[in-house]
Amino acid sequence: MRFKAELLNAEEMRRALYRIAHEIVEANKGVEGLALVGIHTRGIPLAERIARYIREFEGKEVPVGILDITLYRDDLSEIGVRPQVRETRIPFDLTGKALVLVDDVLYTGRTARAALDALMDLGRPRRIYLAVLVDRGHRELPIRADFVGKNVPTAKNEVVKVKVEEVDGEDRVELWEREEA
């Protein structure tokens, strides 16, 4: 793969997440009944940061859960490599909650679809929002994000790499291009 461009640096990433945190509280008219759910892998640290920012400016704790969507993927009967199943841990009752699903990149919408099905099996939230750091387009399902850090028009042979300190050792979003085979 060939590196093409930096889409967000650490400071821009922080500002985008900070803005999303504010937008979430604004949309929910406060933090009452609010909860965040990060999707493996990088959605989890992003959800934790949004919760931290909300704590900073609202002084209130918003619970954070983690969700693995592997068992809800729609391609398990066809793929050639078995995806690793990871832990789901929702340490609160999500029935009646306003949930914000957090992921790093919104692309085809299939992960979000799987996450919605998984959440419905775990309880009955009052409503579910979707927050993503990058929306790169190319949806294959009728799904849109409620909160977006940055909209990036991309080509299908491009790859958006979100790096987060907790997983990758740095905060940075990059655009790469897949070499033609």
Add this chain to the structure above:
Amino acid sequence: MRHLLDFQGWTKAQVENTLDTARVMAEVLERPVKKVPALQGFTVATVFFEPSTRTRISFELAARRMSADVVSFAAQASSLQKGESYKDTLLTLEAMGIDAYIIRADSAGVPHQATRWVKGVVVNGGDGRRAHPTQALLDAYTLLEALGTLEGRKIAIVGDILHSRVARSNVELLPLLGAEVWVAGPPTLLPQSLPGARLTPHLDEALAEADAVMVLRLQKERMEAGLIHLQDYIAHYQVTEARLKKAKPGAFLLHPGPMNRDIELEGTLADSERSLVNRQVRNGVAVRMAVLYHLLVGKGR
């Protein structure tokens, strides 16, 4: 891993990976909706040439919790023309488009042979005295849940070792995870050798400082065959509260079921705090879900 027949060629990493998946499956079983769509579109057949209600239900539940379709074939091996009939039965199912076969048979090697007859994946649900790998996996899972690690832990297996596929599979599996396995039983029910385990006819030697004790079911046929006398067995090999004093304090107790209370173990022990028997049954479903996921997903179509 294309099939699960036994643990030959398995690595510690493969075992740990399977058990990690089983931990996620156990969490699924705690949810309000105890079902995930992962194996939608797959068909699993339980093919039991030897009756076993518990194991069959555990596998069927595991497959259904993963949204697979399930069909069952049950027959007494004695009513079949062995050999050809195993094959005919499997080929008939094969023609109906089965993706995974859970095979239990009274003769060793039937699941192995089946891998040459069918295109689907084969899971050994117990074959003769040879192997019962999902039982050993659920035992390992349960032991890890109770002990945290098996590294350097002493596990004693007590009873009819000679005829036990449960003992054999555990002796293959538990040392991979670092356990020291001892097997004890009457000399007539001990094999000549059992690679991976230390053999002893003295129960106390196996129990000494053990972290957990796995008690096997004593089959009536062994008495009928004159291999043991019931009173002698009870006197020397029944696992009792008093004998367990040789083991580590609070040593755990396992049994693959169904139990003969007051024969292979003192009846009250089965309900004591040490007993992991109910956890074994519960964990069996999670472990079998993990096995089906590992075997069926990622093959492509």
